Amino acid sequence: MMSEEHSLFIETWGSMGVLWGINRSMARIHAFVMLNEDPVDLDTVAGELDISRGNASMSLKELRNWGVIHRVHISGDRRDFYVAEPDTWRMLFKIAIVRKEREFNPAMQALRDLLTNAGLEKGSGVYTRMNDLEKSFSKFDRIMKKALGNERRSRMMLDLLTGFRD
Amino acid sequence: MMSEEHSLFIETWGSMGVLWGINRSMARIHAFVMLNEDPVDLDTVAGELDISRGNASMSLKELRNWGVIHRVHISGDRRDFYVAEPDTWRMLFKIAIVRKEREFNPAMQALRDLLTNAGLEKGSGVYTRMNDLEKSFSKFDRIMKKALGNERRSRMMLDLLTGFRD
DNA sequence: ATCATGTTTCAATCCTTTCTGAACGTACTA
DNA sequence: TAGTACGTTCAGAAAGGATTGAAACATGAT
Numbered sequence: 221m222m223s224e225e226h227s228l229f230i231e232t233w234g235s236m237g238v239l240w241g242i243n244r245s246m247a248r249i250h251a252f253v254m255l256n257e258d259p260v261d262l263d264t265v266a267g268e269l270d271i272s273r274g275n276a277s278m279s280l281k282e283l284r285n286w287g288v289i290h291r292v293h294i295s296g297d298r299r300d301f302y303v304a305e306p307d308t309w310r311m312l313f314k315i316a317i318v319r320k321e322r323e324f325n326p327a328m329q330a331l332r333d334l335l336t337n338a339g340l341e342k343g344s345g346v347y348t349r350m351n352d353l354e355k356s357f358s359k360f361d362r363i364m365k366k367a368l369g370n371e372r373r374s375r376m377m378l379d380l381l382t383g384f385r386d
Numbered sequence: 387m388m389s390e391e392h393s394l395f396i397e398t399w400g401s402m403g404v405l406w407g408i409n410r411s412m413a414r415i416h417a418f419v420m421l422n423e424d425p426v427d428l429d430t431v432a433g434e435l436d437i438s439r440g441n442a443s444m445s446l447k448e449l450r451n452w453g454v455i456h457r458v459h460i461s462g463d464r465r466d467f468y469v470a471e472p473d474t475w476r477m478l479f480k481i482a483i484v485r486k487e488r489e490f491n492p493a494m495q496a497l498r499d500l501l502t503n504a505g506l507e508k509g510s511g512v513y514t515r516m517n518d519l520e521k522s523f524s525k526f527d528r529i530m531k532k533a534l535g536n537e538r539r540s541r542m543m544l545d546l547l548t549g550f551r552d
Numbered sequence: 553a554t555c556a557t558g559t560t561t562c563a564a565t566c567c568t569t570t571c572t573g574a575a576c577g578t579a580c581t582a
Numbered sequence: 583t584a585g586t587a588c589g590t591t592c593a594g595a596a597a598g599g600a601t602t603g604a605a606a607c608a609t610g611a612t
Contacts, residue, residue, distance in 0.1 A: 225496075225504035232496035236489055241405070243600065257512050262559075272602045277560060298610070299558065306511065308519040323405045330391075330398040338391035345472065346423050353474045409570065428589075438572045443590060464580070464588065 222268065226255055230269070241319070245271050246279045250304075253289050259301030286314050328357045388434065392421055396435070407485065411437055412445045416470070419455050425467030452480050494523045 222230075230251040237247020248269050253260060266276040280302060283289045289302050331354050334340070340347040388396075396417040403413020414435050419426060432442040446468060449455045455468050497520050500506070506513040 223504055225500045229496045229500045232493050236493045245600075254515060255512060257510050273559085274561075274603065275601055278601095281560085304515065306515060308515055308522060319405065323402055327398050327402045330395045334391045334395045338389055344423050346421060349420060349470065349472060349474055356475060411571075439589085440573065440591075441571055444571095447590085466589075 229255065243279075245269075245275050246282055249276065249279050250283055250288060253283075253302050254304040256304075259292050259294065259303050261299045261301050263299075265302075288314065324357075324361075328354075328361060331357060395421065407481070411435075411441055412448060415442065415445050416449055416454060419449075419468050420470040422470075425458050425460065425469045427465045427467050429465075431468075454480065490523075490527075494520075494527060497523060 230248050233251035234244045234248040237250070238244055242250075248271075249265055252265060252269055262273060262276055262280065265271075265280065266273045269276075271279075280289065284291060284302075288305050290305060292301050292303055294301055331350065335347075335350055335354060340350065396414050399417035400410045400414040403416070404410055408416075414437075415431055418431060418435060428439060428442055428446065431437075431446065432439045435442075437445075446455065450457060450468075454471050456471060458467050458469055460467055497516065501513075501516055501520060506516065
């Protein structure tokens with residue numbers, strides 16, 4: 221049985237995941253793996269969190285693609301086991317990178333097109349508003365690029381050091 | 387008819403809205419209002435964006451609740467008209483504030499409960515991971531609080547200066 | 553080769569969110 | 583008073599996502 225705090229954390233993490241675009245099952249599983257010192261297997265995940273094996277399998281796969289959990293093997297056991305990525309920043313960065321490229325960059329591009337090609341009047345309220353917005357976006361972009369640059373470097377280091385391999 | 391750039395911006399903004407939890411219609415309407423120098427009315431919104439009057443009415447109401455658009459009246463006209471909030475930062479802040487309080491704060495609380503009450507072993511990998519995560523969250527929290535503090539002040543200023551009222 | 557064990561896939565189902573459109577309310581006009 | 587213009591609401595329809603469960607697949611042991 222799981223402690224009060226553990227379930228609370230799992231459910232909260234689940235809600236939070238929904239917020240940033242990871243579905244509830246995936247986020248709950250992620251929390252569960254994070255909370256386990258020892259590697260966990262598919263059946264344990266499905267059983268403890270009360271979700272289907274199919275769903276658990278797909279979610280674990282996706283979490284691996286995000287690089288936030290890793291598959292490990294235990295000798296003498298045929299099952300796959302999973303452990304959480306020890307670098308907790310990694311998950312947040314991963315999500316930020318994908319999000320930025322998929323959602324933010326196109327919006328910034330559309331905004332710039334608008335400013336250069338839509339023939340807005342320079343003095344108008346719309347122009348001022350859009351120009352302000354573009355400035356905000358650019359600033360955010362610069363901050364992100366800097367952060368992601370650091371992450372890319374540190375991720376390479378981490379891969380070299382930990383040697384986690386599926 | 388709308389220019390290429392305008393529609394592109396509207397649709398992109400629509401997708402982006404989905405990302406941060408505003409639904410597509412609302413975000414599209416918001417973009418449309420932002421792009422119009424002159425106040426727009428409900429029927430124009432519904433007609434141009436090809437959504438039902440019911441949806442447009444509800445979305446405009448919600449956007450007003452967020453404070454990102456305002457209702458204005460034009461003398462001699464019975465219709466309600468809408469204009470965009472001129473402070474473009476406001477929308478981003480509004481969303482950030484609500485999001486933070488609704489989603490982030492509970493997660494941080496659950497994390498802290500976990501660290502203090504779940505009896506995790508100090509030396510364990512789980513403890514280290516969770517402690518790191520808590521540090522990251524706290525840092526983010528401090529940054530947000532600072533930013534939101536500034537926003538609160540600037541918002542009061544803005545209200546005094548602009549005098550927009552529904 | 554067959555069984556036992558474990559994993560993956562995907563069509564069907566379920567659930568949640570969003571959207572529509574008709575009905576209603578209100579206020580103005582003739 | 584009836585008619586018109588406009589805004590709002592909400593039950594149900596539609597769309598979109600998440601989840602299940604069973605079948606297919608893979609691998610190792612006997």
